[in-house]
Amino acid sequence: MKLWGGRFEAGPAELFERYSGSLQFDKRLFEADVSGSKAFANALAQVGILTEDERSAIHEAFDAMLSESGSPGYFDADDEDIHTFVIRKLGESVGSLAEKIHTGRSRNEQVATDFRLWVKSAIRDTQRQLESLMGSLLALAEREPDALLPGYTHLRRAQAVLFAHYLLAYFEMFWRDWQRLQQAYERTDVSPLGSGALAGSGFPFDRHAMAADLGFASVSRNSLDVVADRDFALDFLYAASVTMLHASRLAEDWILYSTEEFGFLEMGDEVTSGSSLMPQKRNPDALELLRGKTGRACGNLQSLMMTLKGLPLAYNRDLQEDKECVFETADQVSESIGILALCVDTARLRPEAMERAAEDGWVSATALAEILARAGVSFHRAHQIVGGIVLSSVKHGKRPRDWTLDELREFAPELDERAMTALAPRQALGNHAVVGGTAPGAVGAARQAAKERLESLAEVSRSGAD
Ligand code: ARG
Numbered sequence: 001m002k003l004w005g006g007r008f009e010a011g012p013a014e015l016f017e018r019y020s021g022s023l024q025f026d027k028r029l030f031e032a033d034v035s036g037s038k039a040f041a042n043a044l045a046q047v048g049i050l051t052e053d054e055r056s057a058i059h060e061a062f063d064a065m066l067s068e069s070g071s072p073g074y075f076d077a078d079d080e081d082i083h084t085f086v087i088r089k090l091g092e093s094v095g096s097l098a099e100k101i102h103t104g105r106s107r108n109e110q111v112a113t114d115f116r117l118w119v120k121s122a123i124r125d126t127q128r129q130l131e132s133l134m135g136s137l138l139a140l141a142e143r144e145p146d147a148l149l150p151g152y153t154h155l156r157r158a159q160a161v162l163f164a165h166y167l168l169a170y171f172e173m174f175w176r177d178w179q180r181l182q183q184a185y186e187r188t189d190v191s192p193l194g195s196g197a198l199a200g201s202g203f204p205f206d207r208h209a210m211a212a213d214l215g216f217a218s219v220s221r222n223s224l225d226v227v228a229d230r231d232f233a234l235d236f237l238y239a240a241s242v243t244m245l246h247a248s249r250l251a252e253d254w255i256l257y258s259t260e261e262f263g264f265l266e267m268g269d270e271v272t273s274g275s276s277l278m279p280q281k282r283n284p285d286a287l288e289l290l291r292g293k294t295g296r297a298c299g300n301l302q303s304l305m306m307t308l309k310g311l312p313l314a315y316n317r318d319l320q321e322d323k324e325c326v327f328e329t330a331d332q333v334s335e336s337i338g339i340l341a342l343c344v345d346t347a348r349l350r351p352e353a354m355e356r357a358a359e360d361g362w363v364s365a366t367a368l369a370e371i372l373a374r375a376g377v378s379f380h381r382a383h384q385i386v387g388g389i390v391l392s393s394v395k396h397g398k399r400p401r402d403w404t405l406d407e408l409r410e411f412a413p414e415l416d417e418r419a420m421t422a423l424a425p426r427q428a429l430g431n432h433a434v435v436g437g438t439a440p441g442a443v444g445a446a447r448q449a450a451k452e453r454l455e456s457l458a459e460v461s462r463s464g465a466d
Helices: 014-020 023-046 052-068 082-100 107-143 163-188 207-213 223-228 231-257 285-308 317-346 351-360 365-374 379-396 405-411 417-423 425-429 440-461
Strands: 148-153 156-162
Touching (some): 023 107, 052 082, 082 107, 107 163, 107 317, 107 440, 148 163, 148 351, 148 425, 156 425, 163 231, 231 285, 365 417, 365 425, 417 425
16 A cells, blocks of 8 residues: 555556565554554544544554554565555554544654654663663672782783772773663654654644653654654664674673683683584684674664765655664664673683783782882882883793892882782782772772662663653
8 A cells, every 4th residue: 555646647666666665674663653643643633633533443443453463474565664554554444534644744754753762762672781781790790899800901911900890891881871872862752743744734733742642752843854853863873883882892802801811701601602513612602793793783873874964854765774774773782782791690700810810910010110109219210120120020931929029129129028019919909099990999889889870770761651
């Protein structure tokens, strides 16, 4: 079925029908389209186009459609798009009354409304996934509050940090992602309904009532803008892409940390795979796939930006290309975050291996130089002196703990017993007691605060209309 045709003498080519049809993917807007149509029926009754009986007959038919829609093959149809499909189904139920439902309505405002409703619920879903991931990170930090990691810069051992501090770094990233999604949610939460094709509806609809019916926080201010605006979809794709970028960084860390070479942690059987040839293999496929899917999410953002570039106002059919990239990203991000939480929940840390790597490396070199600086040596000289100690260690195959105080004092007579404690990475942790630092007290406080912050997120994501 089509919602147009009177002006045409011949039908469209079959190839074009297939080319332009969108039902096979926009069927995912079904529930949103039905909700939007119910709200629109209410508005039509208010302006006297539908009687109360007609309005409730239409509502009943829509409710029946919602309960049938789970049946297999329900969407096997050749309608042009989901809006046409819904009206045809309505017609099958209420007869010619269905012809009134599109009075003063355009698919341009309809698809904008449906898509916003869909994106709002996808955002809430992603936020809830992020909350459980953040909960998993905190739970691991709580299980292993003392594990010590050689922190890296340039992938070279740099300074010791608590593994809990490292986990909280990812907590912060996912926290920002949640906030970005929230901002996207607020910009999506605007109702286009009543904007018509581009000029605003020709009927005096109460747009605020329609918005309230659909759980939108406000109504759009300009009809031309809102039928052509897909910024909300871009916002979602951007927030989702950044979320995936963060997830892929954690994935990359753990792919490395779980190698035989690092041996800092072991991934659970739940998220690893074997090799068809090499019996010994236990590969981190879940995290590799996540890293790979991140590319697709970023590609989807690019894809929609390119679709929107240079589009003249207002609606153009190009905009139909907005959906698949958003649907795909929503699926990918939601599954990826779920997988990542499972990886975190099932990982087994090897704190002894981490600590050995920290102790064998020179992660305390900075602490030693700072001891000298506190004793009045200029930091430049202190840096030179400790550099000399490290060079000598490398030449003589010595680890930090192999040095005696007397040997160290040959490099710098200012050094006393405090130098020996500074050489133990765990001791050096306590120096970093600034806000946001890795001293155990600071990390404990940050962990507690993070827990409370996480609870406050759930209050938002579990409220509201979706
Ligand atoms: N399937 C279309 C889309 O996704 C619906 C709007 C069609 N409007 C139109 N004037 N052709 O954008």
